[in-house]
Amino acid sequence: QITLKESGPTLVKPTQTLTLTCTFSGFSLSTSGVGVGWIRQPPGKALEWLALIYWTDDKRFSPSLKSRLTITKDTSKNQVVLTMTNMDPVDTATYFCAHIFNSDAFDMWGQGTRVTVSS
Amino acid sequence: QSALTQPASVSGSPGQSITIPCTGTRSDVGGYTYVSWYQQHPGKAPKLMIYEVSNRPSGVSNRFSGSKSGNTASLTISGLQAEDEADYYCASYTTSSTWVFGGGTKLTVL
Numbered sequence: 001q002i003t004l005k006e007s008g009p010t011l012v013k014p015t016q017t018l019t020l021t022c023t024f025s026g027f028s029l030s031t032s033g034v035g036v037g038w039i040r041q042p043p044g045k046a047l048e049w050l051a052l053i054y055w056t057d058d059k060r061f062s063p064s065l066k067s068r069l070t071i072t073k074d075t076s077k078n079q080v081v082l083t084m085t086n087m088d089p090v091d092t093a094t095y096f097c098a099h100i101f102n103s104d105a106f107d108m109w110g111q112g113t114r115v116t117v118s119s
Numbered sequence: 120q121s122a123l124t125q126p127a128s129v130s131g132s133p134g135q136s137i138t139i140p141c142t143g144t145r146s147d148v149g150g151y152t153y154v155s156w157y158q159q160h161p162g163k164a165p166k167l168m169i170y171e172v173s174n175r176p177s178g179v180s181n182r183f184s185g186s187k188s189g190n191t192a193s194l195t196i197s198g199l200q201a202e203d204e205a206d207y208y209c210a211s212y213t214t215s216s217t218w219v220f221g222g223g224t225k226l227t228v229l
Contacts, residue, residue, distance in 0.1 A: 037218070039165075046122065047157070047165065047208050049218040060217050063120055096164060103212055105155035105170035112164055 002026035004036075004097050004110035011116050012087050018115060022080040022097030029055050029075050035100040036080040038071070040093040041112075048093075052100065053080055089117045123148065123209055123221035130227040136197040139224045141209030142190060147219055149190035153212035156185055156194045159223075160205045168207075169194060196226070204228040 008020035020038070027034055037052040051071045052060045061069050070083040080097060094114050098106035124142040131137040141148065141156075148154055154172045157165035167176055169185035172192060182203075184195045192211070196203055209221040 039220070046223040047159075047210075047220040048122075049210070049220055052218065060215075062217065063215065104153055105167055106157075106165075106210070107167045107170070107176060109164040109166070 002099055002108040004099060004108060006095060006097050006110045006113035008095075008113055008115065010114060011118065013119050014088055014117060016087050018084045018087050018091070020082045020095055020113065020115075022082070022110060024078050024080070024097075024099065027099060029053075029073050029078070029080070031055055033102040035103070036073070037098050037100055037106055038082045038095060039098060039106070040095045042090070042093040051082060087117045091115070092117045120147070120213055120215065120217065120219050123211060123219055125207075125209060125221040125224045127222070128225045128227065130229055131199045132229045133199050133201065135199050136195060137199060137226065139194045139207055139209075139226070141192045141194070141221050143192075143211055143219070144190055146215075147211040147213040148187065148192050150214055151212045152187075154185070154187060154192045155210045156183075157208045157210065158205045159208065165208065199228050201228050
């Protein structure tokens, strides 16, 4: 079955760069139609889509955050890495990664990882 | 891109039906069949409930149904049960090949 798990620091300082890793199993990012996305959720607030990488290495980013985001994949390790530069306290959130197939929906999600931005 | 518009809250009694609307634009909800709905209980990851406007993943109760008219998609839950109390989010693919989520709706089962 498909599983995903996010990992990374729980606390980052303002202006620092956040690096999160999504490690998955049950599918391959070299399979046609497959993608992995990142979505975040500030405490008590709504979900916000951040980025997505496809099996072709095509990458998509939220227009409002595009300048701060990078997404890469390591097919051999079954990992996707998201980096977000210039972190600010408003970026405090739970960050989720999720599987998508043929662009239709995020059908499996990781448990999420909580990131706090504070000095 | 702006978040899709959902009511902040809806409520219903056990056994009743409720509908949650999700309003977007021609550039997202109105332009694609890639509209999905997610259920999120407190402290948990979202769970896919509806994909491609009206399709249910395996294992999701047939009490959950989806539809779309123009720029507005809707999630209907019939025969409300206590376990349905949760936050619900819609999401849509967009003309920019990106995704956008709704602001979320808190469902209270009275």
